[in-house]
Amino acid sequence: MATDTAQLNGDPRRALGQYGERLAARYLRDCGLSILDRNWRCAHGEIDLVARDADCLVFCEVKTRRSERFGAPVEAVDRRKAARLRRLAAAWLQEHEVRPGRIRIDVIGILRPPQGPAVVRHLVGVGP
Template identity: 40%
Template sequence: MKKYNKQKGDRGEAIAAQYLKEKGHVLRARNYRKATGEIDLISQAGETVVFTEVKLRTTDAYGTPAQAVDYRRQQRMIKTALWYLQENSLFDWNVRFDVVEISGAPDSGYSVNHIENAFLMEN
């Protein structure tokens, strides 16, 4: 099951990365990991660093893909993003947290929903 989930996650991230590139983003990192968590994609859109969580679902039986990005996951992303900003001296940059929802399956095709500013970093 883990191998299938990893393959599904990799497929979703590849779809999302291509989608963001087509929107003009420059990919800076993929699967950025720290003890605080992982960020699927980190890109640059103009003067903004965009931290993106990618969720691929083949069914909506358990809710929309974005609903899986709960408060705990958001907080882990924020803490991990702070590490990335510090390591790359990017504290003066604008920051945004997005979610890319991908629905569907390989045989029927995928639909992509990009939610910009899906959540905010609390002060």
């Protein structure tokens, strides 16, 4: 893995998160989605990735971990977090004045063990 700004600044957790978001964006592009926005922020929080899948806008939360000692990465997104993502999606839509055909909340879990390749798990359409 190449050295990035977060690693140079001594924040390995942030570097891991950035690595996961880059991998997730590449994964979504490989699946045919187009990335519209990354790390969009407002007063209520942040959306990791916004993508388009045909007529559907996909708001994606990315969770990256080095092990499953505390559970799989996707397990970090509970119902409360999914509901928060829906509120953030509404704020993104309002700011960008977009009227999509459909909206979807996805979660991508990245398991990046110390050795071997990363494992990507994509949950499509999560939330309340």
